[in-house]
Amino acid sequence: MGSITSFFFGALLILLASGLKLDREYQRGVIFRLGRTRGIMGPGMYWIVPWIDQKVQVDVRTKTVNIEPQETVTADSVTIRVNAVLYYRILDASKAINRVESYEMAVYQIALTTLRNVVGQNILDDVLQNRDKINVRVQEIVDEITEPWGVVIERVEMKDVEIPPEMQRAMAKEAEAIREKRARLIKAAAEQEASIKLAEASRNISANPSALELRRLQMLTEIGAENNTTTIIMMPSDFVNLARRWSGVDEASEARPFDPEVLFSKKVTEKQPLDRPENHDR
Numbered sequence: 001m002g003s004i005t006s007f008f009f010g011a012l013l014i015l016l017a018s019g020l021k022l023d024r025e026y027q028r029g030v031i032f033r034l035g036r037t038r039g040i041m042g043p044g045m046y047w048i049v050p051w052i053d054q055k056v057q058v059d060v061r062t063k064t065v066n067i068e069p070q071e072t073v074t075a076d077s078v079t080i081r082v083n084a085v086l087y088y089r090i091l092d093a094s095k096a097i098n099r100v101e102s103y104e105m106a107v108y109q110i111a112l113t114t115l116r117n118v119v120g121q122n123i124l125d126d127v128l129q130n131r132d133k134i135n136v137r138v139q140e141i142v143d144e145i146t147e148p149w150g151v152v153i154e155r156v157e158m159k160d161v162e163i164p165p166e167m168q169r170a171m172a173k174e175a176e177a178i179r180e181k182r183a184r185l186i187k188a189a190a191e192q193e194a195s196i197k198l199a200e201a202s203r204n205i206s207a208n209p210s211a212l213e214l215r216r217l218q219m220l221t222e223i224g225a226e227n228n229t230t231t232i233i234m235m236p237s238d239f240v241n242l243a244r245r246w247s248g249v250d251e252a253s254e255a256r257p258f259d260p261e262v263l264f265s266k267k268v269t270e271k272q273p274l275d276r277p278e279n280h281d282r
Contacts, residue, residue: 081162092150
């Protein structure tokens with residue numbers, strides 16, 4: 001009789017011990033009693049009724065879903081391949097178990113479809129330049145769908161956008177043309193500003209001729225600073241004007257127009273022999 005009693009108590013202790021459950025800080029247990037949801041237990045140690053209560057453990061940490069590269073057509077009919085990464089976590093473990101069969105697969109599929117649809121509604125330039133807006137739009141749509149499942153979408157990030165090689169070459173040509181246009185505009189503006197400065201400098205030099213001599217001396221200094229064998233001798237313009245006055249050149253005669261008839265008459269007069277009286281007597 002004592003052995004039967006000890007066996008009974010031992011079996012009861014084993015049965016009671018089998019009902020003890022332990023969940024970590026990031027785990028929750030959804031308890032079903034005879035098929036009906038009893039509640040959410042954890043974290044820590046708790047006890048459930050053996051063989052009557054059943055437990056489904058759920059991880060409530062933030063999970064990362066890598067959305068594989070997929071082909072999609074943008075609004076301007078360009079075929080591209082995009083991939084992204086999705087961050088989500090479970091807020092209500094009971095809804096995540098009862099509302100959807102597999103919340104992990106459901107979140108992945110809805111994120112995949114939404115990313116393709118949102119990218120298809122934008123042109124290629126917006127996809128490349130406004131990724132943040134596309135990420136926020138995908139996050140809003142997916143979060144709205146997964147909210148009844150007790151899942152919250154924390155972040156969506158596009159990782160890479162693959163463009164066809166032909167489109168890459170066309171975009172490179174467009175960028176090169178834009179930069180060349182910008183360079184030409186900058187160069188034209190610089191030349192315009194330089195011409196204004198040169199005109200102003202010429203007026204100042206004409207008003208003060210000694211400034212030209214100072215500029216010449218500066219140029220000689222710049223040339224002499226380099227290691228070369230070139231020797232330049234510059235003569236001031238005052239010396240040239242003084243030499244012209246000493247030579248006595250008549251500027252009015254130099255400016256007289258050329259008259260071929262006068263030149264011909266002078267030549268005939270010089271070559272024709274003079275009539276002598278003795279020739280007539282003969």
